[in-house]
Amino acid sequence: MTGEEPLLSVRGLKKHYPTGGGLLSRSSGAVRAVDGVSFDVGRGETLGLVGESGCGKSTAARSVVRLEEPTAGEVIFNGGGRAGASRNDDGTHPNDVTRFGRAELKAFRRDVQMVFQDPTSSFDPRMSVGASIAEPLSVHGLSDRGRRRAIAEDLLERVGLSPGDYGRYPHEFSGGQKQRLAIARALVLNPDLVIADEPVSALDVSVQADVLGLLEEIQSTFGLSVLFISHDLSVVREIADRVAVMYLGEIVEIGPTEAVLTAPEHPYTEALVSAIPTVGPGGKRQEIELTGTVPDPSNPPSGCRFHTRCHAVVQPEGIDLDQSAWRRVLDLRHRLEAGEVDLETVRESIRARTDATGDLDRSTLGTQLRAEFGLPETLSDPVAERELAGSIEALLGGDADAAAERLASTFRTPCEGTAPEFTGHGGGHRSACLRHAPDVPSEPE
Amino acid sequence: MPPERFDRIDWEEHAGSSGFSASINTVAFVLTALSVLALAGYDRLFAAERETVFGALARDVGVGPRFESLGIGADPGALEYLFVITLLLFVWYLLAPLYQNPRMTRYYWDRFTRNRPAVVSLGWLFVVFAGGLLGPLLLSAPQQDVLAGHQPPVYLSIDASNVARCLGETVGGRCHGTWRYPLGTTQAGEGVFRNVVYGMTISMQIAFITTTIVAAIGITFGTVSAYAGGWVDEALMRFVDIVLSFPTLLFFLLILYIYGAGLGMFILVFSLFAWGGTARYVRSKALSIAEEEYVDAARISGASTYRVVRRHVVPNTASSIITQLTLLVPGFLLAEAQLAFLGLGDSGINSWGQLISAGRSDLAFAPWIVLAPGIVLFLTILAFNFLGDALLDALNPKTEAERGR
Numbered sequence: 001m002t003g004e005e006p007l008l009s010v011r012g013l014k015k016h017y018p019t020g021g022g023l024l025s026r027s028s029g030a031v032r033a034v035d036g037v038s039f040d041v042g043r044g045e046t047l048g049l050v051g052e053s054g055c056g057k058s059t060a061a062r063s064v065v066r067l068e069e070p071t072a073g074e075v076i077f078n079g080g081g082r083a084g085a086s087r088n089d090d091g092t093h094p095n096d097v098t099r100f101g102r103a104e105l106k107a108f109r110r111d112v113q114m115v116f117q118d119p120t121s122s123f124d125p126r127m128s129v130g131a132s133i134a135e136p137l138s139v140h141g142l143s144d145r146g147r148r149r150a151i152a153e154d155l156l157e158r159v160g161l162s163p164g165d166y167g168r169y170p171h172e173f174s175g176g177q178k179q180r181l182a183i184a185r186a187l188v189l190n191p192d193l194v195i196a197d198e199p200v201s202a203l204d205v206s207v208q209a210d211v212l213g214l215l216e217e218i219q220s221t222f223g224l225s226v227l228f229i230s231h232d233l234s235v236v237r238e239i240a241d242r243v244a245v246m247y248l249g250e251i252v253e254i255g256p257t258e259a260v261l262t263a264p265e266h267p268y269t270e271a272l273v274s275a276i277p278t279v280g281p282g283g284k285r286q287e288i289e290l291t292g293t294v295p296d297p298s299n300p301p302s303g304c305r306f307h308t309r310c311h312a313v314v315q316p317e318g319i320d321l322d323q324s325a326w327r328r329v330l331d332l333r334h335r336l337e338a339g340e341v342d343l344e345t346v347r348e349s350i351r352a353r354t355d356a357t358g359d360l361d362r363s364t365l366g367t368q369l370r371a372e373f374g375l376p377e378t379l380s381d382p383v384a385e386r387e388l389a390g391s392i393e394a395l396l397g398g399d400a401d402a403a404a405e406r407l408a409s410t411f412r413t414p415c416e417g418t419a420p421e422f423t424g425h426g427g428g429h430r431s432a433c434l435r436h437a438p439d440v441p442s443e444p445e
Numbered sequence: 446m447p448p449e450r451f452d453r454i455d456w457e458e459h460a461g462s463s464g465f466s467a468s469i470n471t472v473a474f475v476l477t478a479l480s481v482l483a484l485a486g487y488d489r490l491f492a493a494e495r496e497t498v499f500g501a502l503a504r505d506v507g508v509g510p511r512f513e514s515l516g517i518g519a520d521p522g523a524l525e526y527l528f529v530i531t532l533l534l535f536v537w538y539l540l541a542p543l544y545q546n547p548r549m550t551r552y553y554w555d556r557f558t559r560n561r562p563a564v565v566s567l568g569w570l571f572v573v574f575a576g577g578l579l580g581p582l583l584l585s586a587p588q589q590d591v592l593a594g595h596q597p598p599v600y601l602s603i604d605a606s607n608v609a610r611c612l613g614e615t616v617g618g619r620c621h622g623t624w625r626y627p628l629g630t631t632q633a634g635e636g637v638f639r640n641v642v643y644g645m646t647i648s649m650q651i652a653f654i655t656t657t658i659v660a661a662i663g664i665t666f667g668t669v670s671a672y673a674g675g676w677v678d679e680a681l682m683r684f685v686d687i688v689l690s691f692p693t694l695l696f697f698l699l700i701l702y703i704y705g706a707g708l709g710m711f712i713l714v715f716s717l718f719a720w721g722g723t724a725r726y727v728r729s730k731a732l733s734i735a736e737e738e739y740v741d742a743a744r745i746s747g748a749s750t751y752r753v754v755r756r757h758v759v760p761n762t763a764s765s766i767i768t769q770l771t772l773l774v775p776g777f778l779l780a781e782a783q784l785a786f787l788g789l790g791d792s793g794i795n796s797w798g799q800l801i802s803a804g805r806s807d808l809a810f811a812p813w814i815v816l817a818p819g820i821v822l823f824l825t826i827l828a829f830n831f832l833g834d835a836l837l838d839a840l841n842p843k844t845e846a847e848r849g850r
Contacts, residue, residue, distance in 0.1 A: 114741070121737045135746060140459060
């Protein structure tokens with residue numbers, strides 16, 4: 001960011017949902033849907049916010065506009081005549097949306113609008129679409145019915161529909177048309193910022209391009225800023241100037257779209273980028289497959305939240321393994337810790353393969369277990385091999401806890417102990433990965 | 446002046462304006478309802494004890510007996526005024542919007558007419574409605590005439606020994622019916638046809654007033670409960686549990702023995718304890734609608750919670766509420782008839798139940814006294830049930846969404 005004041009500046013935004021609760025039960029914990037997110041959106045800029053489903057990107061957007069009340073953090077909005085404000089003496093900011101009172105919030109609503117994901121539910125089925133588009137006008141005090149109608153009809157034309165559609169009902173439109181209508185409704189108050197929450201993910205690919213084109217055209221005509229939320233990097237690439245990648249409630253990498261997509265610095269971004277389908281020969285990339293399951297946001301992993309799935313997870317001092325074998329050992333460890341390793345299924349698969357009956361000896365079981373987790377027969381590092389073999393021995397002996405403990409004592413990545421700080425890569429491109437920290441010399445490749 | 450454009454509005458100009466503008470329907474309803482209330486107030490304050498309100502009005506305004514010559518000679522009571530106001534609600538908030546949104550109306554009408562029995566039911570209910578509304582204006586109330594008791598309906602005959610005086614022809618010892626009493630007469634000589642017509646008024650009064658009370662309380666409790674949440678929700682829903690488990694009939698009998706019970710008391714007691722299910726239903730609907738994106742869109746446009754509820758939540762629950770209320774009406778009509786049959790009803794009114802009750806001792810030789818109102822009651826209840834089912838299908842948003850895709 002240059003020295004210019006950004007339109008929207010989000011700092012340390014958190015949204016936690018208490019679990020349990022109710023009158024009788026005490027609240028026991030919280031789902032940390034958004035856990036300390038910071039980003040800026042400049043004037044006229046499009047920021048793409050990407051991440052897989054459930055990573056908290058929609059919640060972040062809804063917290064920014066206070067459709068959900070944020071748990072903590074600051075949302076400073078400098079649009080709509082609020083520019084140039086400086087902080088109060090007590091450190092609060094006069095443009096902090098999270099502190100807005102009723103009247104301020106209503107005025108703020110005029111300057112930020114949203115386009116939603118699901119075209120079937122984003123219009124009131126009992127209202128004509130024209131009335132839906134014009135409704136914000138009457139909310140904000142434009143009581144002249146004729147003017148409201150004229151404005152809505154003009155907007156209908158701008159988004160590629162006809163003024164005659166004013167009196168029609170939502171069920172008479174296709175999904176793509178409804179998203180156009182949604183854009184018209186988001187524009188009607190002449191906002192500075194439009195938040196588009198997966199606006200095209202429910203549409204066919206051919207229609208997606210039309211709607212994206214319309215959004216870009218409108219944006220350049222009216223100098224809008226857009227916060228564009230999507231799980232699809234290939235869509236974000238089309239429209240965003242900068243992109244922020246979210247994982248489990250946190251931003252892991254942020255930077256100019258081109259830089260992030262061509263040279264991703266965070267392993268999670270690498271994996272997302274590798275999943276973008278490419279056209280033509282030669283452009284074929286090795287697709288990175290993420291192992292492990294998405295962790296539960298009410299109990300996120302310690303340290304770097306991605307370490308349970310990361311393909312580039314850092315190896316501790318004294319262990320030197322092939323990176324994929326290292327990843328597999330960690331997977332085995334996490335599964336053991338979660339109590340998800342079931343020896344009976346291992347036995348079943350041996351019986352199915354060899355028609356063996358009766359008791360199976362330990363070495364067969366051990367080999368099969370390694371095969372199931374994609375581990376080699378023996379690890380290249382003798383120390384690691386000794387510990388792994390010992391752990392498997394303990395597991396076959398029936399003591400899963402001891403097995404997990406033994407693995408945990410040796411195969412402990414620095415990633416789970418230290419939460420990574422952001423490191424800059426130039427040009428506003430920053431990522432949060434331990435591999436870039438200066439005190440981790442061994443770059444595992 | 447350039448064409449209106451969204452980016453040329455000077456919002457400072459509108460700052461501070463709430464944007465509140467009453468819809469034309471609200472204005473019309475308030476005006477008409479106020480004039481009815483004014484008439485009721487005039488009736489209470491200025492009309493003499495035995496004078497009709499229109500008679501008093503004609504005297505005070507000085508137009509002579511002009512009202513009576515127009516056929517407006519009715520002397521409405523509190524129940525009638527309430528009935529008229531509920532009718533106004535029905536006209537301005539249900540019929541007028543249908544007229545104002547012809548596209549929507551045609552859409553639902555097409556879906557509704559796929560159900561033939563429902564169309565017939567609607568026709569029958571319209572007959573009952575029109576009969577109840579216009580009948581008392583066109584026909585005078587049934588009069589007792591002991592000498593004309595037990596006259597058979599037209600085209601039917603009865604053994605002449607059962608009638609005091611046969612008004613029609615007596616052929617071969619059998620008394621035949623006349624057009625003067627198309628459906629015959631009761632023991633007291635009241636015309637069954639007129640009684641049935643007057644019963645339509647009573648039934649319509651029961652239907653409209655109870656549904657209005659049930660809808661008003663149910664929608665208020667349901668939406669407040671859904672939107673307030675927390676302990677308010679908890680308290681309101683526990684109150685609904687109490688209402689639902691309240692022994693309404695026993696309570697009504699208690700009131701009956703202490704104060705006596707007219708039709709007004711019947712309507713009041715039964716509707717005040719019938720809204721529990723509606724409130725629960727509205728609450729669950731409102732909760733699911735609150736999740737819809739168009740509610741988020743309205744909220745993010747700055748709409749207040751009241752506006753969201755009034756403009757989006759209630760209209761979208763309306764279809765289900767209408768269906769539910771339509772299915773609630775038969776219960777009230779049956780309850781009234783049952784109480785009347787047991788002799789616990791309001792004996793001062795010409796309800797179908799009273800007529801059935803009056804005819805049960807003569808069932809052996811004059812079955813029409815029971816059959817005529819019984820069949821009409823049966824058909825009306827059947828029609829309400831058919832209508833409710835058809836409305837459920839026609840207004841169901843699920844099937845609508847599937848068609849919309």
